[in-house]
Amino acid sequence: MLEFRQVHKAYATPLGPLEVLTGVNLTLAAGESLALMGESGCGKSTLLHLAAGLDLPDRGEVRVAGRAISSLGEAGRARLRRETLGLVFQQFHLVPSLTVLDNLRLQARLAGREDRAWSAELVERLGLAGLARRYPEQLSGGQQQRLAIGRALAPRPALLLADEPTGNLDESTADEVLDLLLALVRDTGSALLMVTHSPRVAAPLDRCLQLSHGRIG
Numbered sequence: 001m002l003e004f005r006q007v008h009k010a011y012a013t014p015l016g017p018l019e020v021l022t023g024v025n026l027t028l029a030a031g032e033s034l035a036l037m038g039e040s041g042c043g044k045s046t047l048l049h050l051a052a053g054l055d056l057p058d059r060g061e062v063r064v065a066g067r068a069i070s071s072l073g074e075a076g077r078a079r080l081r082r083e084t085l086g087l088v089f090q091q092f093h094l095v096p097s098l099t100v101l102d103n104l105r106l107q108a109r110l111a112g113r114e115d116r117a118w119s120a121e122l123v124e125r126l127g128l129a130g131l132a133r134r135y136p137e138q139l140s141g142g143q144q145q146r147l148a149i150g151r152a153l154a155p156r157p158a159l160l161l162a163d164e165p166t167g168n169l170d171e172s173t174a175d176e177v178l179d180l181l182l183a184l185v186r187d188t189g190s191a192l193l194m195v196t197h198s199p200r201v202a203a204p205l206d207r208c209l210q211l212s213h214g215r216i217g
């Protein structure tokens, strides 16, 4: 579902190139869940951006659902994101002018895969049923993140990419949101790549890898 082969990525800085990834190899099978850990600044978000096709590797290959992202143009990568990926970030990135229900359906509509029964089930399971006509600013942080998760999973993406999805929430809300995310991922059969600092968050996933000194250890 996701493969990194000898991936290198550097950023230009005033002091010269900053080599962040220096030969990353990674394979994630369909339906598998993987936690990616590592010290702050080691390149976890960089790796996730490459997996999402939001950025391109300098060298090496990133393949998503069998397609090399470097071989796709901007529009092709956007289509791949729409049709294959779900993205959940620490900041929820909800659309403020849309209701809870319309936010939830948005991604599935864009992917041309709206499933009303599944959307209705998601709203229930995410505890948002009574809030469907509200707007994001009228929700708590935990509710906003549950909505962001529901929006990402409404099209049943083959791969969900999550960057510290519970990083903004208090511990008990984070546990609840994580349990829900994992249960929904199991039901959709999506593969999951999740960046986290927390061993507790990583524990229930199938595998956990450490990124250090630009490589997966």
Ligand SMILES: Nc1ncnc2c1ncn2[C@@H]1O[C@H](COP(=O)(O)OP(=O)(O)OP(=O)(O)O)[C@@H](O)[C@H]1O
Residues within 6 Å of the ligand: 011, 012, 013, 018, 020, 038, 039, 040, 041, 042, 043, 044, 045, 046, 047
């Ligand atoms: N656009 C950029 N230009 C220059 N340097 C960057 C850029 N984006 C990230 N970096 C640097 O690259 C390194 C890796 O950043 P990245 O955000 O991938 O790390 P991270 O492991 O996700 O960190 P954290 O756990 O703190 O979120 C850091 O040193 C960061 O300062």
